[in-house]
Amino acid sequence: MSTGTLNIDLDALVANWQALDAKSAPTVETAAVVKADGYGLGVAPVSRALAKAGVRKFFVAAAEEGAELRQVLGRGPEIFVFSGHMAGDTDMISDLDLIPLLNSVDQLTRHFEALGTAPFGVQLDTGMNRLGMEPAEWAGVAELVLGAGPQLVMSHLACADEPDHPQNIAQLEMFRAMTDGIGAPRSLSATGGLLLGPEYHFDVTRPGVGLYGGLPFDAARPVAHISLPVIQSRVVEPGESVGYGASWVAEEQATIATVAGGYADGLLRSMSGKGALYHEGTACPIRGRVSMDMIAVDITHLGVEPRSLDILCAEQGVDALAGFAGTIGYEILTSLGARYRRQLLGGGAA
Numbered sequence: 554m555s556t557g558t559l560n561i562d563l564d565a566l567v568a569n570w571q572a573l574d575a576k577s578a579p580t581v582e583t584a585a586v587v588k589a590d591g592y593g594l595g596v597a598p599v600s601r602a603l604a605k606a607g608v609r610k611f612f613v614a615a616a617e618e619g620a621e622l623r624q625v626l627g628r629g630p631e632i633f634v635f636s637g638h639m640a641g642d643t644d645m646i647s648d649l650d651l652i653p654l655l656n657s658v659d660q661l662t663r664h665f666e667a668l669g670t671a672p673f674g675v676q677l678d679t680g681m682n683r684l685g686m687e688p689a690e691w692a693g694v695a696e697l698v699l700g701a702g703p704q705l706v707m708s709h710l711a712c713a714d715e716p717d718h719p720q721n722i723a724q725l726e727m728f729r730a731m732t733d734g735i736g737a738p739r740s741l742s743a744t745g746g747l748l749l750g751p752e753y754h755f756d757v758t759r760p761g762v763g764l765y766g767g768l769p770f771d772a773a774r775p776v777a778h779i780s781l782p783v784i785q786s787r788v789v790e791p792g793e794s795v796g797y798g799a800s801w802v803a804e805e806q807a808t809i810a811t812v813a814g815g816y817a818d819g820l821l822r823s824m825s826g827k828g829a830l831y832h833e834g835t836a837c838p839i840r841g842r843v844s845m846d847m848i849a850v851d852i853t854h855l856g857v858e859p860r861s862l863d864i865l866c867a868e869q870g871v872d873a874l875a876g877f878a879g880t881i882g883y884e885i886l887t888s889l890g891a892r893y894r895r896q897l898l899g900g901g902a903a
């Protein structure tokens with residue numbers, strides 16, 4: 554076996570959704586965000602497992618993702634599109650029953666002109682300044698829009714992973730000011746907001762990263778496990794270097810294992826010389842630079858040459874690995890790439 558193995562634990566995924574769902578009142582619907590190929594883990598297996606567990610609302614970033622998801626889920630579950638109704642999306646939206654979250658008066662006009670009152674939602678900007686209608690814009694169209702019966706009125710928090718950040722309250726108050734009393738379902742929170750407490754839940758929550766085992770859901774079960782086969786190992790003498798740029802030089806005799814997996818597999822080059830791989834719970838430090846297809850690992854202290862080493866495992870989750878690379882768990886997951894042998898674990902596997 555010459556490529557890494559990516560095990561995707563669908564039971565853990567479902568357990569994470571259930572644990573997040575249990576944090577809100579039974580009247581709050583917990584949706585699932587499956588954009589970017591289910592955060593890199595595969596939109597088909599992830600969405601099927603979640604649908605089987607009872608998820609009825611899914612969110613994606615782009616209409617094309619919604620189209621792919623519709624093939625996976627069939628008719629029934631609702632699919633919301635964050636980028637709304639963009640030019641060229643009309644046929645996809647209408648043929649595949651996607652629900653665009655309209656972000657601007659331009660998008661509203663496009664949607665109503667092309668599809669009348671076909672299902673739609675609205676995204677409001679409450680301070681993130683990324684997507685959605687601003688208060689003045691919304692004030693101008695709210696009556697008309699609400700008359701057409703939106704499926705959802707939503708906004709998004711910029712700082713929800715920092716519970717004490719004053720912007721959370723500010724956005725909550727802005728959202729309330731823009732939507733209290735509208736009589737349409739409302740949604741404000743992704744994983745971080747869901748964890749801030751019930752006042753952030755409204756009618757629908759939209760967790761993504763927490764389902765996949767990432768922070769800020771610190772009680773999440775890990776979903777992705779990666780193990781990389783050892784291609785070769787060698788003894789390196791004091792003064793010899795390892796890898797590109799000769800950036801690591803052995804001070805003492807060391808045994809170096811070269812594993813199959815590198816930055817082309819989302820094991821970011823910025824973790825060069827910093828992270829570790831694990832053998833049965835023992836950390837083995839990365840030596841020198843991460844290459845495109847290989848990483849050199851110090852196994853001197855193991856005393857055996859293992860057949861493989863783990864880079865995502867119980868000892869080191871996506872956020873720990875992200876820490877070494879100077880990034881966040883989201884980027885680790887969505888960078889993993891196509892080269893792994895992917896194995897689905899758990900009863901949700903279909």
Ligand SMILES: *Cc1c(COP(=O)(O)O)cnc(C)c1O
Nearest residue numbers: 586709743744759760761762763
């Ligand atoms: C990505 C995204 C989510 C999910 O966010 P997580 O932090 O992964 O839970 C929810 N809502 C919007 C608008 C998003 O872009």
